[in-house]
Amino acid sequence: MDSPNFGFLAVLLCVTMTLVTAEDPYHFFEWKVTYGTLSPLGVPQQAILINGKFPGPVINCTSNNNILVNVFNQLDEPLMFTWNGVQHRKNSWVDGTPGTMCPIQPGTNFTYKFQVKDQIGTYYYFPTTALHRAAGGIGILQVHSRPLIPVPFDNPADEFAVVIGDWFNKGHKSMKSLLDGGKSIGRPDGIHINGKSAQVGAQIEPSWTFEAGKTYRFRVCNAGMRTSVNFRFQGHDMKLVELEGSHLMQNDYMSMDLHVGQCMSVLVTADQPPKDYYLVVSSRFTKTPHSAVATVRYTGGKGPPSPDLPPHPPGNTAGIAWSINQFRSFRWNLTASAARPNPQGSYHYGKINITRTIKLVNSRNYIDGKLRFALNGVSHLETKTPLKLAEYFGVADKEFKYDLMPDDPPAEVEKNVKIAPNVLNGTYRNFIEIIFENRENTIQTYHLDGYSFFAVAIEPGRWAPEKRKNYNLEDAVSRHNVAVFPGCWAAIMTTLDNAGMWNLRSEMWERFYLGQQMYFSVLSPERSLRDEYSLPDTTQLCGIVTGLPKPAGYV
Template structure:
């Protein structure tokens, strides 16, 4: 650890002791290339402390997290913390619109608080196509000891990263996108960086003891593919979804769309032997499947080759998945951290002040593939949007509200490429409609917030569709899937000042423009509402040599 880092950590420790802050967790991560074989073929991957998946961040609600990231790659690098809300602190959100990238051979220290949150989240790289190579891990946020959890403590809990994988390599994939082409279909699926087939001799990934119950935290960190997971001969009880405790239902299989996380409980109530965890692709032309092995302690009997069947595909599969979405209900009686306690219980009684309807599109601009919202395909300026705004020079590189709140008649025609920033009013209650007119599934995420996913239905959205919204116990979450020919509606209060990324979680689409930023400015510019620019923030672009503005008070 260098002298500056040691001094920074020492200052934080002293501050913590003096002010009796919530506990701190310190991490030092070295990001490097390494060789692994997620699909059985050696290839270059991105490791954190020589691991893929990377280290698990295991913490408790309101803990402070300090991660010193050393970039030993040959390219600039950033990490984002998917689902962690960073209250008042988009400065460390880790997206190209909020932060300057960590240059090769340098380090940067992220500091954030998991304020009023519990649940399962993950981190991943947002620069270039690094996500395709790794740099990914799970964040586990537990309830504080005095807060009761609506299920008994499990015997153990397991972090499970699942997703699609490509053999091309992240630089080759980036070159394809830069040349105007698609990255194509994935080559396979992995479970925690490994892929296995039925009957192959492998060591078990997890060990069960008969009669005990285990918590599995699943996150789909893939590039584009929805998956379904299921346990051979074992039911699952869904207990948590993206930071919310749910009314507990039993399922035989669960859909998990790109960017989503959930927790299930599995009880070891079957005859002692080996069993498979099965992960298969959803809504793909060429089905993909992989397995991992669970072994009952003391058993030496192999798993049977007959796997539990996947859900239906095509139209029947869409209906199946929508019905599963509708079965999710927020447990309003569970004691838990809630980022917005006022809106948590009464969101259905708040007047909507703005409706933003977003239609995704796939088209070609000057012969090159682009993706867009409402006819605008986002491009990052050389200087992060948040820094341009803070330094008062936003007009030099972007214009607010380049995207309309309503899609133009022909969203695939006359697509323009520009920085895509919505100017939003602090504390307004907004409704966002995602309408998917394509024949492929979509998955969207909003940084800085949880929203209430109140409806998913086939067809086109219209105001009269609001009568079908769940206005009582919709799940508070930060991702929503939109099925082919369907729409999804979410509602939220814009009470977290900052510059926040709203994006496709299908990374080819993100990289080629299907994203935007929501600028939420507090009129008072007060520390009560948003932190000032941290002293350790790296500056770049046109603000690199400008005098820093006076901080908030």
């Protein structure tokens, strides 16, 4: 852990020395993370602010840039950030999950250093410790294409970062106490847009300003706790141009479903009579509907937004079919110039033989009267020593066992659930298929750290090998998150070409906290710096590795 001044100065000195070798540009950020008070729904509660704000600062960078974020933890409890969708090539050391890093202790600071290697697109960051995600500490990370690489649309007049999601009035510490006591956090109390939750007719200041005839890019992320949402602009179509780091074949939409953990970019053209218009965000697939609005104002426009809102998409079963069809309309733009994932060439994924199939079935369980969630009968338990550190120091056998979870779910997956660290060995550079099968009556969303994957299918029913004939093996979108609807399955494909310890998790944070997650340990057999970085000198040690001599690094 760095001291408040000298550690960061040391990093700056190292960076200054390396700049002469023509490295990619560096961006430096200094964050002071504090508590504050927010009242999105009219109920004051403790929130987590970065430099006094929620949402936090936008990290604006370009493909291959190096990012250094010096985080000062001024909370009264440990803190850690993850960078949702950033692949951290060869560098799971800064992934910011409990299985990879020790948290930043109160009153100390730590500098995250990573590179947005071969990536473009829209992502977000958030705290992974405790139930901090429910309180804030969230912001957008946007990665532009390099200036000489054309994008498949004209430069917008401006870009706007939008964090949306559900909000609870319970407070993050009360919610954590509920989960620790074996109970659920319950349903959210409302929806927020960039930390505010205005309703139709309220006197609110405009969030964004349009000039007639110009086009604007909205980068929108659902960073909520559990609720899928739909967003739409009053009187304006949206052109979807980017989804989780991939340029798409461009289609116009009246409204977009955005599931927990997902991000996308839409273009909106100011082609309506000059006045005010609403951006509407509403909950999806929930028994109690929630919504919020924000205002777009045309320069020189006259008149408030109309109270007549654009139509909400259908709900319940019909809404599931509607949302699946929207997923099927997404197609990767294979001709666009952009950074491509998986440099071994696996973007030709339809021509690669599958070496391993992992079928994951989620379950909701009560063990000794306490709520838990599991994958294939294993409910993940966090260890005192981060899994990656235990593995690197050669003491993994003292903290966890590999491969407790089978690749196929047991016949009665909800019975005899184990609570234990859930780590699967992954063979470096193997091409794998993961099936998510949802037998519950609630929607699920999943995220895989360290990789992009190809979401090749979502269909109702149970998966079987013959279902592969329905896969999109040509232009499925390379992305980081996938939704799995009630009574449905989803299939993804990826190459395990990024060595490290990587978290596969439910993005429903109650489920993540209570065990619906696992880790892939992907080791390079050559222990080479070409494949994975050695343990950074600035890494904080904790648990059983505290005080142990540092192993020999990779060469």
